[in-house]
Amino acid sequence: MKRRFSVRMKVGAVVLVGMLILSGLIFYASYRSVSRLLDQVTSQRIEASLTSGYELLDKQFRGMWIEHGDTDLMKGFIVVNDQLVSDIGDAVDAVVAVYRGEALSVSGFDAGADGADLGVTTLPDDVVSAIYDQGQEVYVQNIVIAGEPYKAAYQPIKNSRGDVIGVWSVAASQAAVRQGLNGALAQIGWISGIGLVLTIGALLLALQRMVIAPVIFLVRRIEAMAAGDFSVDLNYKFGNDEIGALGSLMVRLRDDVGAIVGRVAEAAKGLYDSSYQLSETMQQTESAIEDEANLASQFAITVEAMDKNTDQMATASAEISRMAAEGDASIVGAVEQTNALRDIIEGLADSVEGLGTRSKEIGRIVDVIRDIASQTDLLALNAAIEAARAGEYGRGFAVVADEVRQLAEQSADAAKDITQLVAEIQEETAEAVKSMNQGAAGAARSVEVVQESGVRMRKILEAVNGITAQIQEVSSGIGQIASGSQQMAATTEEQSASIREVALSAQKLTEMAQELEALVGRIKLA
Template sequence: MQKNYLKVFLAVSVVLLIVLLIRMIIFNSNLCNIIIAFLVLVLYLISFITLNRAAKSLKTVCKQVSNIKGGDLTVTIESRSNDELSMIGNSINIMLENLRNLLSLINDEAEEMSKKSVEFASVSDETNRGIKVISATISEIAAGSQETGGMAVEAANKNSQVFELAENTAEESKKVLESTRNVLQSAKEGQMLIEESVLVINDISNVTDNNTKLGNELKDKSTEVNGIVDLINSISDQTNLLALNAAIEAARAGEHGKGFAVVAEEVRQLSNQSQQAAKRISKIIEGMLLDTSQVVKAFEIMSKSTVSGVDTINKAKCNFESIVNSIEKSREKLQQVVTHANNQSKATNDLMSTVHNVAAIAEESSASTQTVSENSEQISKSVASIAGNAKKLSNMAGNLEQALFKFKFSNVRTLRVGFEMTNNSICYAGMERFGQALEKRTNGRYKLKIYHSAQLGTGMDMIEMLGKGTLEMTYPSFSTLACFDKRFMIFDFPFIFKNEYIADKVLNGTFGRKLLDMLEEYGFYGLAFAENGFRDTTNSVRPITKLEDIKGLRIRTMENDLHIDTWKYLGAEPVPLPYAKLYNAMRKKEIDGQENPVTAIYGDRFDEVQKYLTLTHHVYSPFVLMYSKKLWDTVPEDDRKIIIECAKEGALYTTEVNRKRVDRCLSELKSRGMKVDSISPDEMLKIKDAVKPVVDKYKNEIGKELVKELFDQIKKVEGI
């Protein structure tokens, strides 16, 4: 407007000068005045032409500067002359070049700072997690130290009693040893007496044997004497008979035979006397035989008794030898007991001193451990603060990069995608592939900038940025969007997909496209679905191979009513808990188990606190890649097609990487000692029947028609 006013002013001035000049000529004004007026007119005309040219140059500069105001630093101010405006334009061009270089440098530094801050935040998170575990462990140790200190003091008191008992035992053992020595001496003396008795008994046995032999010999002699007596009787009888015959012959001889008769009578009398003597001898011999038989029998009995006594005494001797040997061994053992008792008494005394020292040290250690525990808690708070500040630094770096995006200092158009997962996640791998494909297919006109690890805030923060048009893309879990629309909870139903093939067909088919189109109602354009994975179950109590194994287990769940009800119907005790607190809760046995994709179970080393993994595949979780609708509408139609194709390629690669990682993670978990189980088809039917009420409960909330359409689509795919 100011330029137009200037032109009007100059035009009016020229017209007035011309009118004045004509008037002066008409009225024969002074020639000098006419010349002056003419010169003024010429000067005005020259000024008009000069100012008009300057106005055109200034207009061009203003137009180009207005582009700079919008953040476009790629403009160049054209200058076709060497006037002051051209000099200003050249100065602005130099300034823009310097700004481009400066902003490019700042952008590079911001990217590097963003990268380092994310690494720092990641390390801080890991350190914070480790410190929390250490702090919890030290707290447990502190509690244990206090208990140990108390036990040590109690042990010291008990040990004093043990010491007294050990001393008493040593004294009593010495007395028993002395008694044993006396018993051993008596036993040895008894053994000697037994040995002497054995000798005496042996002598008696020998004498008895000899007497028995003599008795038998006497018996034999008596028998011989009886024979002699019998012979004498026989001789006496013969003599009597001979005397009788002699008397008869003497009687016959008369006087001549009287002397022979006298002899015969004498012989007869002598025979009778011999016979009488023989009878007496026989009676004596018979008495002797009877007495001798009794003596022999007595000697035989005595001999047998002596032999038995000898055997008994020999056995007694052997027993005494065994007794002496046993007592000797007992004495040796008792000597060892006494030695050990003395040593024990001494050791107990030393132990008592040691235990008292341990008790004192335990008390000091308990106090020190308590101090360490308090310090570790303080360190934990400090590290948590550092981790929080690291995240803030990461967010600031991301925000700085976001601020730099307001300036265009390159002809390459940069698209941004943000998510909460780290640069080791499957999301990052998929978006890297997306960026590579995008840059290649647009010949470098587009590139993709990836903000991972929540650099731009939480998942909901980034979703809100899409709604405002300050961020192009984000890559959340689909169920996150349930806060906008309950229909987006539809994939939280349990056991809707038997396998990945069916999930792929449904998500990449007409039903999946229908869900993506629903996003436009909330300011988003859905590009593609990708796999987050099936959720599986771990626990530290027992293997899960049937429905009954789930009952009573305390299972951590997300803050999701549908998930909570699912576990209730399975008979478990669901415990909603933030993911950040999950590991420690499992370590402290505050919960029995949890459910997550295998990649998360492996990545966060849940196998350290959980023994059993069951491939329940109870919920399938997809990611959704979506674009800000406000920014999508500014993308040229041809470029949209390229972006969609590249986005699908990145999403597909996300799925492929996830499945490869699942296989590798399962293998690694098994090698690290985790027991991996599956559920048989028959048992799976029982489990699915148990959770059917969940579908009935939530289908109205999600939408009957949509739920029916999903199940119809699944049946259709299963029938192919």
């Protein structure tokens, strides 16, 4: 069986490997950095030793460099020997060597001037290239002498003409430097190891609290939910990160699945009830289909009777259409007569209104007569007064004035009677005009009613014509229904077979609903 590793072990392994790799990279970078720094320091130091040793020799022995014999060199009048370079080497704390051309001339090594045991009897090729070919004044490199690392510096030895006749070399052992470097690296290793252990512990503790513990919590809850228990408690103080978002999603998942399962349970129960009712309904439908087969034959007989009735309806609708056409013609004549009557009434109304206008003019004339009678009566009174003043001479004038006054009074009485008659005539004329206007309005309404009746009669005529056409279509359709009723019986038998299959499917659906209800019942909700 394949071994199962926990999240804690996997995370710890990843952290450990990552920290080891990181520590290795840091240690390597530190080693490289310290090595470069020490190399720079030793290079500067060996260059300083090279310069100071050469200056010391130049102060002690003035003069130019001269080739002497086959292998030696002279400085001024002194042949440079092993003891001389050893003393200068002690002074600058380094090993001094002098080369003539490319071969070793003298050396401060204890192994002997020939240098055979040291492996430095000739200049390295890169030194020859740098000093003789490229003309560099100082060249520094790492070399190995007697199995030990050395830092060596070289500068050319020139004669009076400026020709390079040899090389002045100073070398310093790197054993102490390497030892110091190894010690420093050991300290860095110890410090890095302790820091690594502490860092790994802190990371594991932080991961335990922020990642591993919440993940284990969620895994256990998911296992419970996978087993069907959706009542698990998901109350946990998650952080504001992806794991916290996962926890929130788990809460939503639990609630949503719980709600869905609840609805599925209700749906399963409803499905069971519906399937049971469907099964019973199919049984009832099967018996109803048999009844429909019996009704189909009766329907064919009824269709034949309907075919005969439609023929009679077609004849009756044609007669109704003819009568509707005659009624439409009568309505048109009635409209014309009503319009003529309305015109006559409107003419009478105009005449009566003219009579009322004339009576108003008579009234104005009577008012004038009344005014004249009043003035005449006043004049008769003035004449009587003047006749009385005249005495005997005015008696005849008084008689005439009295007659005139009586005529004025009679005229006033007559004007009063005429005024009363004119008022009565105006009142009756107004009533007559009002009656005429009402008659004209009634005639207009009669015209509208008759016209509406004509419109309705035309609609009736159109409807009757449409009904006639529809009856003809119905008559044609009934023939098709008669042939279709024969097919209905065959179709009814096919439906009966289909209903039996549906009833069987409904029974299976009931069994499936029971199984679904049992499965849903296994899920535990809060």
